[in-house]
Amino acid sequence: MTKITYHTHDSKTHTIDVENGLTVMEGAVQNDIPGIDADCGGGMACATCHVYVKEDWLDKLPTKEDGEEDMLDMAYEPKQNSRLSCQLIVSDELDGLEVTIPEKQA
């Protein structure tokens, strides 16, 4: 189990134990954390699981595939620390990761 912290738009903080192997997106959806739509179900075919990653985590995450940056063009208010949470697979290395869920996904 790995601890992932989600900051939601209602200024709440949810720290969840997410099973390794799941994605950060699935961790949110399965625990009813609001603000992640994940319309395409994790296929990098939409941009509705968009999160902002806490700055000091940016370099520790696996680099983006081409398709992820393309999809982020479509996200609601993308920033330099934007990621698609369906592309972040939870592992021990991610223990303590903090992400902020944007105001909305579309």
Added chain:
Amino acid sequence: MNKTDVLIIGAGPTGLFCAHQLGIIGLQCEIVDNLDKAGGQCIELYPDKPIYDIPAVPECTGEELTNNLLQQINPFNIKFHLNERVEELKKVENRWHVKTSGNKEFDVAAIIIAGGVGSFEPRKFPVKECEKFEGSSLFYSIKDKTIFKDKTISIFGGGDSALDWAIELSNTSKVNLIHRRDGFSGAESSVQKVKELNEQGKLNLYTKYQMDSVSGDNQISTVKIKHDEGEIKELQSDYVLGFFGLIMQLGPILNWGLNINKKTVEVNTENFETNVNGIFAIGDICSYPGKLKLILSGFHEGALAARGCFKYARPDEKLRFEFTTTSKAAQERLGVKK
């Protein structure tokens, strides 16, 4: 008024195969879709990407799957109503009256919602003031390009639509192309062309900028764009175009009295009927314990929903189970010549 047995909402793979299943059991149907072509997510999101889990098809693309399904339903001469979104449903005695965004009306015995994750709508600017100008000087698609002649246009986006329109409009208009990063998702040849035009001064390219605000009286006059580092630039603009792809919205489906759970419609697994008699839901839009969002599940759900419609469309007849391999009636409907 279009009178038919069943109206299918959504022309994705699930809706198309369901039309086939209705045809086999002798029911008529028509299909409405908000996009300008059949295929749904397969065509809109991944036409060229491979799919590996269609039973008995080791590999195919979204486009191939769509074309094969269209070929499979060809014998039934099904009428498609594209670029139409279903807006209203009304129960009239034992039938449903349906109205679309283009004011088409249908009189049907049953409705099958195969709407995927909702209808595709253009993704809009997050900046609030944009709404005020939408449709007059701010657009998410182009219907009449002549209005842009000799004007200043600010185009936002980095995909093919943004690049293609920037290139084309740069012939007759002053074009600013604004994109949030240096990389583009559009075709490499278009990216090169845009960079050339920028060097020749025929177009102004601003990368690592996003919209900050728009202002003007009735029409837009100024757009402010903000660099990643915080610097703000002011661009005089007569028109603003945003090309950020499409998003999926459940839309009017929310108003039909259906049990909705996390953007999906609850159904039973016997015939995929919703809590409202005569309205069925299949494919990605339906939910039930164990639901898998796979195309193959949509096919199964469509086969059962089609049979579920039979009692509404032919209340005085009994449906007999038959195989297409041996059923004379089914083969006649398919136009099989012996």
